[in-house]
Amino acid sequence: MTLLSVENVGFSYGAGRRVLKDISFSVPRGSNVGLVGESGSGKSTLLRLLLGLDAPQTGRILFDGQPLEAKNRRYLREYRKRVQAVFQDPYSSLNPAHRIQRIVTEPLRSLKIGGNHLEMAREAIASVGLDADTLTRYPHQFSGGQRQRIAIARAIIARPELVLADEAVSALDLSTRVRVVDLFQEISENMTMVFVSHDMGVVAALCDQIVVLDRGHIVEAGATAEILRTPQHAYTQSLLASIPRMPIET
Amino acid sequence: MADLLTVSGLSLKTADKLLVEDLSFSIGQGERFGLIGESGSGKSLTSFAILGLLPASIRPTGSITLGGEQIVGASERRLSSLRGDAVACVFQEPLTALDPLMPLGRQIAGPVRRRLKREGIDSSRAAVKREVRVLMEQVRLPDPQRLFDAYPHEVSGGQRQRVAIAMALACQPRLLIADEPTTALDVTTQAEIVQLINALVADLGISLLFISHDLAVVGQVAERVMVMRNGRPVEIGTAQQVLTKPHDDYTRNLVAAARRFDAALEGGA
Numbered sequence: 001m002t003l004l005s006v007e008n009v010g011f012s013y014g015a016g017r018r019v020l021k022d023i024s025f026s027v028p029r030g031s032n033v034g035l036v037g038e039s040g041s042g043k044s045t046l047l048r049l050l051l052g053l054d055a056p057q058t059g060r061i062l063f064d065g066q067p068l069e070a071k072n073r074r075y076l077r078e079y080r081k082r083v084q085a086v087f088q089d090p091y092s093s094l095n096p097a098h099r100i101q102r103i104v105t106e107p108l109r110s111l112k113i114g115g116n117h118l119e120m121a122r123e124a125i126a127s128v129g130l131d132a133d134t135l136t137r138y139p140h141q142f143s144g145g146q147r148q149r150i151a152i153a154r155a156i157i158a159r160p161e162l163v164l165a166d167e168a169v170s171a172l173d174l175s176t177r178v179r180v181v182d183l184f185q186e187i188s189e190n191m192t193m194v195f196v197s198h199d200m201g202v203v204a205a206l207c208d209q210i211v212v213l214d215r216g217h218i219v220e221a222g223a224t225a226e227i228l229r230t231p232q233h234a235y236t237q238s239l240l241a242s243i244p245r246m247p248i249e250t
Numbered sequence: 251m252a253d254l255l256t257v258s259g260l261s262l263k264t265a266d267k268l269l270v271e272d273l274s275f276s277i278g279q280g281e282r283f284g285l286i287g288e289s290g291s292g293k294s295l296t297s298f299a300i301l302g303l304l305p306a307s308i309r310p311t312g313s314i315t316l317g318g319e320q321i322v323g324a325s326e327r328r329l330s331s332l333r334g335d336a337v338a339c340v341f342q343e344p345l346t347a348l349d350p351l352m353p354l355g356r357q358i359a360g361p362v363r364r365r366l367k368r369e370g371i372d373s374s375r376a377a378v379k380r381e382v383r384v385l386m387e388q389v390r391l392p393d394p395q396r397l398f399d400a401y402p403h404e405v406s407g408g409q410r411q412r413v414a415i416a417m418a419l420a421c422q423p424r425l426l427i428a429d430e431p432t433t434a435l436d437v438t439t440q441a442e443i444v445q446l447i448n449a450l451v452a453d454l455g456i457s458l459l460f461i462s463h464d465l466a467v468v469g470q471v472a473e474r475v476m477v478m479r480n481g482r483p484v485e486i487g488t489a490q491q492v493l494t495k496p497h498d499d500y501t502r503n504l505v506a507a508a509r510r511f512d513a514a515l516e517g518g519a
Binding site for chain 2: 144204205
């Protein structure tokens with residue numbers, strides 16, 4: 001069962017060079033797919049297309065069998081109910097003037113979702129491992145890791161089918177990163193996730209499938225275990241070989 | 251091995267806050283020393299203190315000696331000359347360390363000219379240019395002919411960091427401080443820069459203070475490491491011991507976290 005299907009997508013900004021060339025891959029429902037690439041790989045542009053912020057110039061993106069209509073506002077409102085995002089920087093993605101309750105319940109209001117919002121906020125905040133009194137406080141009262149948990153609570157409160165995460169643990173310290181990766185693993189059991197990152201280690205820990213991007217092309221895609229064990233493309237091989245590993249006990 | 255840098259009982263405080271407390275370590279001649287810490291650990295402040303670049307609001311106490319010379323309390327004039335010939339630094343973001351409006355060759359020429367003048371050697375334009383070319387080759391910058399006249403935005407991040415390293419080496423320092431020098435770089439570029447720093451330090455016989463939050467990267471560079479947390483030292487030892495058999499609980503947690511991602515890469519997530 002395919003939830004998201006990217007078919008022969010090409011994209012360029014203005015009249016500039018092609019940022020994405022003939023990108024095709026699919027995201028099965030319930031899976032975690034990692035989009036890995038270094039700077040200039042096109043991974044951020046691809047994410048913008050998946051968010052519906054831009055439309056591909058060639059090819060198409062299907063969500064649940066229907067074309068993603070990036071220019072159709074009514075479609076996008078429905079799309080956002082089903083697709084939410086978590087971004088890299090927990091410092092800039094939370095409005096500093098708002099209490100956490102207002103921040104976390106924002107998708108419910110903007111998507112006109114009914115129900116007891118306070119109750120839903122309590123549930124969301126508990127599911128990311130934070131106390132209920134978090135809701136009455138402000139973003140500056142929390143550490144980077146806690147803020148990212150709040151951003152995750154906001155992303156899952158509307159019970160989306162798909163979560164798009166953009167370098168969502170890259171700004172966190174190592175020990176915090178491990179705990180937030182654990183949290184992503186937990187929440188992804190009930191939904192589909194696309195995890196965009198330059199960090200192969202994090203993607204390997206979280207995703208069952210990997211798509212490797214280099215300069216706008218997919219150089220390799222497949223099951224994580226397979227790609228890690230026997231990378232086929234020279235770029236994937238050099239990427240894996242470049243990652244510094246911890247020394248081994250002697 | 252005589253110590254080049256000795257930090258003892260170093261504390262850094264503002265009017266109302268203790269930022270670094272009772273830090274002691276030393277770096278031998280030709281030794282590669284790693285400083286590991288997460289954000290807020292005080293690792294970068296420590297490097298600023300060694301460079302004599304602390305903001306006026308932060309007061310250092312204790313002692314830092316570099317080649318026998320006291321840095322804590324030294325005059326700005328004295329510090330400025332130490333930064334010229336004893337210690338040089340490479341920072342995280344080469345784009346902000348370089349002047350965007352000046353060709354790369356001229357940026358490297360600045361510290362080269364100062365050193366030649368200081369040493370009373372020929373500092374004519376031709377001599378400076380010759381020396382710049384030598385440095386550009388030393389940091390393995392490709393196509394030096396073209397890069398000499400190129401501007402920072404015209405070259406890649408890795409090449410910019412090579413230029414920053416060439417500038418740091420231009421004054422022939424005895425201690426090179428590298429503060430998160432690969433953090434802003436792609437992983438393939440990071441591997442090249444780590445290799446370059448290791449090779450240069452060995453070839454030139456200088457000492458290295460390598461500062462990073464990334465345990466595995468530090469492990470590729472340093473012989474001895476110190477782990478800092480909230481301004482305090484938590485563990486110091488050989489890189490092998492600290493990164494494979496840590497004594498302290500905090501270090502143990504960090505090492506376990508780093509190994510978790512290593513294990514995931516081995517397919518054992």
